[in-house]
Amino acid sequence: MSTAFPTALEWKFSQVFGERTPGEDVQDVDIVSTVEFEKRGDFLATGDRGGRIVIFERTDGKDCHSRKELEILDYRPQGHPEYRYKTEFQSHEPEFDYVRSVEIEERINRVRWCATPNDSLFILSTNDKAIKLWKVKDHKVKKVKQMELNPFVCSENSLLSEKSFLIGKHEPSFINGYHLEWKNEMPSNVFPSSHEEFAKIANNKEATLARCRKIYAHAHDFNINSISNNSDGEIFVSADDLRINLWNLEVSNQCFNIIDMKPSNMEDLTEVITSAEFHPVYCNLLAYSSSRGFIRLIDMRQSALCDHHARIYGTYTWKALLLQLLRFTSTSALSYLIYIITIQFLTNLTAASVAMGFILLLDHIAMLFEFFLMGMEAKKEQLWKLAKIQTGSSITKLLELDGHH
Numbered sequence: 001m002s003t004a005f006p007t008a009l010e011w012k013f014s015q016v017f018g019e020r021t022p023g024e025d026v027q028d029v030d031i032v033s034t035v036e037f038e039k040r041g042d043f044l045a046t047g048d049r050g051g052r053i054v055i056f057e058r059t060d061g062k063d064c065h066s067r068k069e070l071e072i073l074d075y076r077p078q079g080h081p082e083y084r085y086k087t088e089f090q091s092h093e094p095e096f097d098y099v100r101s102v103e104i105e106e107r108i109n110r111v112r113w114c115a116t117p118n119d120s121l122f123i124l125s126t127n128d129k130a131i132k133l134w135k136v137k138d139h140k141v142k143k144v145k146q147m148e149l150n151p152f153v154c155s156e157n158s159l160l161s162e163k164s165f166l167i168g169k170h171e172p173s174f175i176n177g178y179h180l181e182w183k184n185e186m187p188s189n190v191f192p193s194s195h196e197e198f199a200k201i202a203n204n205k206e207a208t209l210a211r212c213r214k215i216y217a218h219a220h221d222f223n224i225n226s227i228s229n230n231s232d233g234e235i236f237v238s239a240d241d242l243r244i245n246l247w248n249l250e251v252s253n254q255c256f257n258i259i260d261m262k263p264s265n266m267e268d269l270t271e272v273i274t275s276a277e278f279h280p281v282y283c284n285l286l287a288y289s290s291s292r293g294f295i296r297l298i299d300m301r302q303s304a305l306c307d308h309h310a311r312i313y314g315t316y317t318w319k320a321l322l323l324q325l326l327r328f329t330s331t332s333a334l335s336y337l338i339y340i341i342t343i344q345f346l347t348n349l350t351a352a353s354v355a356m357g358f359i360l361l362l363d364h365i366a367m368l369f370e371f372f373l374m375g376m377e378a379k380k381e382q383l384w385k386l387a388k389i390q391t392g393s394s395i396t397k398l399l400e401l402d403g404h405h
Helices: 067-073 317-330 362-377
Strands: 032-037 043-048 052-058 083-090 095-097 102-104 110-113 121-126 131-147 173-176 179-182 199-216 226-229 235-239 243-248 251-260 273-278 285-290 295-299 311-313 336-338 359-361 388-391 394-397
Touching: 032 110, 043 110, 043 121, 052 121, 083 131, 083 199, 110 226, 121 226, 199 251, 235 251, 235 273, 243 273
Parallel strands: 226 273
Antiparallel strands: 032 043, 043 052, 052 083, 095 102, 110 121, 121 131, 131 199, 173 179, 226 235, 235 243, 243 251, 273 285, 285 295, 295 311, 336 359, 388 394
């Protein structure tokens, strides 16, 4: 039985935007601070420290299959998605808080795509204090290439001008309401026919314009670190170090505080909120993480004030994840599970980011782990080493097998 491991994956860049030439200085305002894909992957939005949002559009959407189609056909795509520059706009400007004597930077902390009911794109962007809802839409711009003015035709605002009475000025006329009409019938060649063109339109271009629809401000005493849209398309949450607020997209002057971790005495502060994320499907589930490495999952249907969590996950999540994964894959259970994944923050394994929508395809993973297990059955003395995850400078052994799985 062959125990050869599959070849290592080869990673390479498919596209690079904003690449600098060797020796070229990178300005601080040009440093990218956040990146977000649209739900279908047709658009990519980036925010930088200069308060700008740049949108890229996918150009090969018709030539590539979706992920679901690729899974059914069971073959990998021949090419990679390609994106092109679409538009950019200034989302935030630097401000100064005169009450607290604090300068508010224009840096974009988070960008989120909203539901698109029509051809327009809606984007939520935030800096440290203010959240803005942007509407991005394509407009067709027509440019007049050639204009042929008829001296006998005038605009509505020039009824009293001299050219308005060039034709028929010697003919008898009468007043009909606000209009001046001639008693005798005018010749047909005075006014042009409807099919006659006086102007030639050319250069029909599409210009993308961004307009700010709403501004959600003055609701956070601390710096905003994350925002998240709800799957119902109506509400979103914004989180700072100690509070999480619930907003309605159509109401910008009112929000509800659903989580408050600020102690009465700031000296008793033991943890801060690092991120908050809605479930991508279930609108009632919200997860938020803290600097202590905990992820709290709450059900918003229980109460208006979400001060009691339904589930709490600590740093043991990795081990529990692999244990469940091996249990399901060893029995070849072909199903889908949703796991919560945490990433390393600085040098400690903390819940710096919560990925609620990370779905593991267990049928593919089952085949992969089944291959590993068959190879390990032949060498039971080596079964203690299955998976390792490197966290900072230390390597944590997650699982030790004794050959009885």
